[in-house]
Amino acid sequence: MPHAPYRPMVLAAALLLVGAASAQTPDAFKGANPSEGHRLMNDRQCDACHAQKWGRDGKDVYRPGQNITTIKQLRKKVNQCNTGLNLNLFPEEETDIAAWLNESYYHFKH
Numbered sequence: 001m002p003h004a005p006y007r008p009m010v011l012a013a014a015l016l017l018v019g020a021a022s023a024q025t026p027d028a029f030k031g032a033n034p035s036e037g038h039r040l041m042n043d044r045q046c047d048a049c050h051a052q053k054w055g056r057d058g059k060d061v062y063r064p065g066q067n068i069t070t071i072k073q074l075r076k077k078v079n080q081c082n083t084g085l086n087l088n089l090f091p092e093e094e095t096d097i098a099a100w101l102n103e104s105y106y107h108f109k110h
């Protein structure tokens with residue numbers, strides 16, 4: 001078994017990769033689909049409404065650290081806009097949207 005000594009290094013490299021990947025995706029968004037969240041936001045015209053109040057493309061509404069400082073609050077806000085405005089999103093879809101917003105604007109770790 002001449003290759004045996006290399007095994008621990010391969011294992012260590014694999015563990016490093018797994019560690020790097022999980023550092024990017026917070027636990028709350030494991031298994032979520034951010035690109036589906038993006039599609040849903042275009043479909044429901046979220047930013048068209050935000051633009052009426054915040055101008056430009058509406059994206060100025062996303063202000064990390066002001067009203068929203070955690071993933072939990074971000075999810076809550078997405079849920080409020082959803083239920084308050086009857087956008088008819090399922091909970092999994094809200095999670096996909098929150099994952100997209102976190103990836104694009106908020107960058108919260110937890």
Ligand code: HEC
Pocket residue numbers: 040041044045046047049050053061062063064066067068074077078081082085087097101
């Ligand atoms: C009919 C108008 C309207 C629609 C449609 C709408 N929103 Fe909002 N949204 C608002 C208003 C008004 C606020 C600000 C209210 C506040 O700050 O409490 C807001 C605030 C937010 C915030 C908080 C931003 C921050 O950092 O403080 C998020 C996140 C958000 N909306 C997500 C969404 C998503 C996702 C959708 C679509 C699924 C959506 N909204 C659809 C009106 C709308």
